[in-house]
Every structure is written in structure tokens, then in C-alpha cells.
Amino acid sequence: MERNISSRPPENAPKAARESNFAVNLNRRYMMDRIFKAAAWGATIISVIILSWLLLTILMDGLGTLNWNFITSFPSRKAERAGIIAALAGTVWLMGLVALFAFPIGVGAGIYLEEFAEDNWFTQFVEINIGNLAGVPSIIYGLLGLAVFVRIMEPITGGRSVLSGSLTISLLILPIVIVATREALRAIPDSLRLAGYALGATRWQVVRSHVLPAALPGILTGMILALSRAIGETASLIAVGAAVFISFLPEGLNSQFTAMPIQIYNWISRPQDEFHYIAASGIIVLMAALLVMNGLAIYLRNRFQQEKL
């Protein structure tokens, strides 16, 4: 780019010389346009095809065995009697608790880093670490959860409990929530904050009544992504000690539990074909739960968006 500018003829050069440097070549440019459009279209269609192929095979395999009995039964050694209620309830508990822990802590940390913290070595250090933590494999979080929540904090968490599991997953998604919160806060124009300060509002008042409500839709979008990752989490839960066969529902924070991805993986790895079909049914239930959860978050987001206006 630099070189181009310097090699450009000076302003007072003859007009013809300047024009010769600029090739109109409209055909080529329109062609590039079309090629790029086709490539982008191709990328979209590939992901749509993969997704619909996935959905189609799952639905074909799973719809046959998906019925009310399947949803309300406990696991069983017989595929036709087996159901997903224990795993479904475990996942609902997990997601509820994860949202309860990760939302306030993650959003709080994001607000602090974006709105209150000064830019010094400490905040930069924290920032780098959060960025790195977002990429740490989930099994590492599982081992951390096993050491801290299951072993050290056993008197509080009750060991291999739904509380330990949800604390572990909360840690896992915290970096995502924090980064999303910061991005959302950064997107709020500074004029809003300055206007608040000009009216004599304190930093807290500005954040609470203006910046945060305006950023909430973005924060909730981040929360949706984080919870969507959390609902499919398996490795860390197995490390924490989630059971696979369990024939009671979680009764409290210290209760043992299982989650849908663990149950589905177990069914898929069985030798018998019938279990593969109910695994597909389990996947349908998992996707339905994911849709319900995201639907709820989208509803909340839209409500906040309207309130803001």
C-alpha cells in the first residue's frame, strides 16, 4: 500500500498518465464479486447440509423410540425399558445452578474489568489469563473440580454431588461469560457514560442504570453460548464423578447425579443396536432442552431490548 502511494505520479502529472494507472476492468471486478458471493453461499450451504443431515439421521433413528415412557423412565439394562429422566433432571439442575453461579460472577468480573479497573499490569495479567482459560480443555477443569470441590470442599459440596458438578462447569464457562460481558460493555458508546457523569451520577449509578441495561442483550447472548457449551459437557463431569446408572432424581445440592451427554455416550458405546436408537432419542431430548433454554434466554433478551427503548 505504502509503495503504491509513493509510486503514484505527482499531482501535476498529465491527466492521461494518472488515468492509465487505474484499470477499470469492471468485468473482472464483478466476477470477483460473484466468486466471493458463491464462496460465501457455499460455506453457508455446507453448514446447513451438515446440520440437516445430522438432524435427519438423529430424527430417523430416535423418533421411533421417543415416547413419554422414555422421558419418564430411569435407565435400565433393557433398552425398551430405559429412559432418560435421571439424566434430564440432572441436566436441568446443573444448568440452573450453573446459571446461578456463572451469571453473577462472570458478569461482575466483566463489569469490574471493563468499567472500574485501571489499565495496569495486574488487569493485563488477568486479561491474558482469562483469554487462555477459555481455551483450556474441559477435562482439566474436571480434574480441578475433583481436587477442589469433590475432595477439599467435601463437607460443603457433599463430594460427587450436583453442586460439585455445577461449580466445575461454572468455572469452565466463566471465561466465556466474562469475555462476552466485556465485549457487550465495550459496544456501549462512551457518550452514554459521559452524559451520566455530567449529570453528577457516580460510576456505579451510570453502570447500573445505563450501561448495564444497554449491554444486557449482548451479555445474554454470551450467556446463551456459554450455557450451550455447558449442556454438552461430559469429560469434566465424568472426572468429577457423575454416575451413569442412577435411579433417583437429585434431591438437593449434595445429591449424586448424571447428565444427558454422559447417558447418551454410554448408550452409544453399547454393543446392542437398540441402545443406539435410544441414544438418538436421548439426543433429541437434549436438543429440545437446549432449544428451550436458549428460547428462554432469547425471550429475556428481547424483553430487555424493548425495555431499553
Added chain:
Amino acid sequence: MQRLTQKNSASRPARFAYSLSILALSVSLAACGGTATTEEPAADAGSGVSGDIQIDGSSTVFPISEAMAEEFQIANPDTRVTVGVSGSGGGFKKFCAGETDISNASRPIKEEEVALCDEAGIEFIEVPIAYDGITLVTNPENDWAQCLTVDQLNAMWSPEAEGSVENWNQVDPSFPDEPLELFGPGTDSGTFDYFTDEVNGEEGASRGDYTASEDDNVIVTGVESTSGGLGYFGYAYYEENQDQLKSIEVENEAGECIAPSRETIADGSYNPMSRPLYFYVKKEAYDTKPQVKAFVDYQLSTENGELVQEAGYITLPDDALAQAKSRVEEGKLGKDPI
């Protein structure tokens, strides 16, 4: 702006109440959780046993535990059995940390795991529960390999074979020129430990350049779609996929070629590829928790051999079962292979 502030001030008490109610809810949930778990051991039904039984360990043994736990809980509705699948090794880590009552394993406990349990002061009884036959399978198109010796298997799977043995004719000159594609379980699996021990003489010693999967169905699909494929896994996976796969006979210690079947695995002629599956019960739990004792006895009762069969494994022969029972009754501690 004005509208905004008005709205905010109007909804402030409501929001406060809302957050207060969430707080109250979570506190009450926590309280519930606390009481529910502390009360449990105290509540004891008159006739039947009650209480929790924690099982973890091998995914190979899981189907047996699941079947037993399901039936046991129907017979004893006040008990709560949970079964996890951390793998044989992962199960022992939890077992020796005192977190579980029973640990399932598809191989005998290792010396270092015994040391770990010793350190934590955990005494255990080793109980065999069933037999499994590690089955070698090829693609049905494979018409040359009928019976393999352990030496031939060693030639395929030894660490030295890595990168060098890549064709069937390197295993035996009479085999055709056909690329050898290997499939097997991953290093976390007890099946892998047992196979490498028997074939390569050292647990865990294997060539690394084969397709490894923790899900045996991946091995089934792999061998099914590769004409020169060879893989190994538990007998149940072969039984379910007999029409897509061909099993290979293995030359046993007596020099006979034996095909894997429920009979040959049970009578011990399919050696060295048939292996016992175990569960390890914590002595203290067996002595002090009646529900654990009841469950162990239940697993070993002769009638429940049917559940083992149903799970795809081979029941112990009567004498081995009797031996296992007497071991539990005597409270014989430690590692003691049958």
C-alpha cells in the same frame, strides 16, 4: 431519560424482592440438600436393607453392574445404587480415596494401585464376577486368516512393529499381499491392558500407529469397512455384529485353534484371550453397611448369572463362583487372582 429513571425507581422494590426470593430459594435448596443426605443413613427400614451404594470403575463391567443394580433396587426399594464409569484405573483412584464402596475392573488391580489403597488404609476383597473373551475380528472378505498364534499377534502388535509391519504377508508369508489395518481400544481401557500383557508380554506395550477408540463400535465400523482390517474387543461386541465381522481362532496353550464362543470362554479352552472381570469391595463397607453386603451377595448368587449372560458376558463356572463366594465370606483381603 425521565421515563427511564421513573421506570427504574418504580421497579426497584420489585427487583429487590425478586433477588431476595432467589436468595431465599437457593438457601432453602441448600438446606434441603443438607438434611436429605444427613438423614439417610439413619433411616433404616425394618425388613429390607436401605442406604446408598456407590459403584464406579470399568465401562466393560458397567452393563453387569447396571443390570444387577436395577434388579437389586426392585427387590430392595429403599436402597440407592449409583454406578459410574471412570474406567478401571479411574475407578481405583476413587476407590482408594475412599469415595466408593465397590470398584469394577476389567483387569486385576495393579501393584501401584494396591499401594495407593494401603496408604489410605483401605482394605479390599477381590471378587471375580464374569468372564469375557477378547475377540479378534477381521473383515468377512478376509479368507486367509483362520487361526492366529500369539506369536503372530505379537508380530502385528508389538511396539517394534510400529511403522514396519504393514502388510499381512509380513505376518505370515502364506498370507496375501494386503495392507494390514489395525483397530483397537485406547490406552485407558482394561481390554488394552490385558491384550498387551498377553500378546506383547508387558502391560501397556503396544505399537502406537493403529486406530484407537474408547468406543468399541468405532472398531466394529473400522474393521467392517477395511478389507485388510483387524481389531480386538470384548466378546459382546462380536456377538452383536456377527453378520458384519468374522472372528479369528486363536491358538491356545495346548496348541489347538479355538474360536471364541460362550462355551470355549467359560471352559477356559479359549486361552489366553479369555479374561476374568472383577469387582473390588471395600472391606469396611462390606462389614458395616448391610446394603453393600446384600448387594455383593446378590451379585454372586447363582440365579443372577442370567443377568451376566444378558449383559453379554459369560458367567463364572460353578466352582469359580463358589470360590469367589467363599473368598467374600472369609473376608480374604487383597489381590488374589483365580
